[in-house]
Amino acid sequence: MVSPAKTDERMSPESLAAACVSVLRGVGCPDTVSRTVADHLVMAELRGQASHGITRLPTYVARVKSGLICPEAVPRVVSESPSTVLLDAGSTFGHVAGKQAMELCVSRASATGVAAVGVRNSTHFGLAGVYALQATEQKAIGIVCSNAAARMPPAKTRTAVLGTNPLAIAVPTRSKYPILLDMATSAVALGRILEAQRLGASIPIGWALSHDGRPTVDPAEAAKGLLLPMAGPKGFGLAFALEVLAAVLTGASVGQNAGSMYQSWDRTEDLGHMFIAVSIEAFIPLETFLERLEDLSTQVARAQPLEPGERAYLPGELEFMKEEENRRLGIPMSDERWAPIAQLGEVMGLSLRRRAASVAVS
């Protein structure tokens, strides 16, 4: 999470999205693709997950220019059954493939009860939770996972075999926010380490190892090194299982063969994702489900805090609260964070000006 910004360091989500759209259109991305990617990056910023926000844009732009992300490609159906679809994303943006895959998945699940859509030949798709939430809009449970470039070693080794493979599970509720578990299977997502590097902060022991296997607190060393799984071998085991669903099963590149958006400049990423939608009504009446979930959530909310003034949060609650705050006040945007976007605009002959809570595109 980024540190709080002064009011004059905030931008409206609309103006930030407009700037991202301009940059993406500037490298030839179709309008709908530019809008989908921009909305995703802005959502990450709104939710306080800046590690998956605009900081990624310069690399996406470089990959489009190098022909390694193909924004014109339209995901195509490789195989299907009533409750399953396998898509080849054609190396378009993972955000575009992900959005389309979950739409398809939810629509199939409304007829079959449960549906799964696998995607191969895709690219980095950002926050897994954004797609899982699409299912909750249709009162279904959404489950999403992806593989990623190898960064995590199996326990007792110093060889990266798996990525920080994310898992998201979203559940509709009766209350203000859905439930959203959305997590990397590493102790923290790579983006958090890159963000610490950008801020000049150190990282705790237990997040990463240097490339030769030494524990490190230096994010620069960690960024070039190995990310440790969450909960040791259990986190690695979970990442392995997600790799099976997202990559082994879909035909995407597996383990060390998966490409990296930052390092693989001679090939596409060929990542795989899996999207699952579970229709609640296929199991129990929606109202019964929501009541039972409310009971469970109340038990969490009533848990006795360890310290006065503390309380328990449900999965995703902190990010939804941050999103509300940032929609109200604007997205924190320091000069330093804005500079790479302005620079991209300059190279393209766009003048993207950052003003308090707004940006002008000319």
Ligand SMILES: NC(=O)c1ccc[n+]([C@@H]2O[C@H](COP(=O)([O-])OP(=O)(O)OC[C@H]3O[C@@H](n4cnc5c(N)ncnc54)[C@H](O)[C@@H]3O)[C@@H](O)[C@H]2O)c1
């Ligand atoms: N595309 C990729 O390759 C990739 C890879 C890894 C991660 N990611 C994304 O990175 C993002 C960040 O992942 P992360 O593991 O750093 O997330 P995180 O550690 O910030 O949060 C993980 C989960 O824990 C919950 N949580 C955190 N603090 C809590 C608290 N105090 N009380 C209750 N719940 C709490 C959050 O709501 C969230 O559901 C995710 O959106 C993930 O999808 C993407």
